[in-house]
Amino acid sequence: MVDPDVLRKIVVRRAELDVLEEQLVKQLDQVRTEQEELAVAERVLARMAEQFAAAEAASAAPAEVQVAGRAVLLIPHRGPGMAQDVLPPDYQRILAVVRDAGGPVSTRRVGEELGLEVAVRGKLEPLRGKLSKLAGRGWLRKLPDGRFTTRL
Incomplete structure (x- = not known):
């Protein structure tokens, strides 16, 4: 049971x-x-x-756009770890001149180093535009007096 x-x-x-x-x-x-x-x-x-x-x-990567029927290369904003080889060769030369100057440098001095006719103001204005574009995109630093230097 x-x-x-x-x-x-x-x-x-x-x-x-x-x-x-x-x-x-x-x-x-x-x-x-x-x-x-x-x-x-x-x-x-x-x-x-x-x-x-x-x-x-x-x-x-540098992008190309059409302006007035011509291909124009845009300058990218500088980012962390971005090498300068993304820039067109003429912008790379400008960066090299500013870097080799060892301190703040004027547009005229950069023009001299690049072999431009610095006595003709019209030849420096496009260079000033390129320097300002590099500064605006973080590749260079523009000082209040108009000179340019490398970014740290």
């Missing part, structure tokens, strides 16, 4: 395990749902990172 206390304990324990099973099934569903959401989030972040890298690479 089976002891009624033992039988009652078995029934109670079975009921406890049924409740626990329901809780675990719910928990497992929640875990699987969250795993699926995280997988989607990872894919979205990977896609965004690819798009960001592509956009950054496109902005780092």
Whole structure:
């Protein structure tokens, strides 16, 4: 004969395990749902990172645009770790002259180093524009007196 206390304990324990099973099934569903959401989030972040890298690479490379039917090279904004070789050769020469000067340098002095006719003001204005563009894009620093120096 089976002891009624033992039988009652078995029934109670079975009921406890049924409740626990329901809780675990719910928990497992929640875990699987969250795993699926995280997988989607990872894919979205990977896609965004690819798009960001592509956009950054496109902005780092000099872009050409058409102005009055001529291709004009744009000067990119200087970013962290960006080398000066993204600039056109004439802008690279300008940077080299300013860097080699060892201190603030005037447009006239840069023009002299580049072999321009500095006596003719019209020959210096395009150079002043290039120096100002380099300063505006973070490649050089323009001082209040109009001279230019390298960025630290």
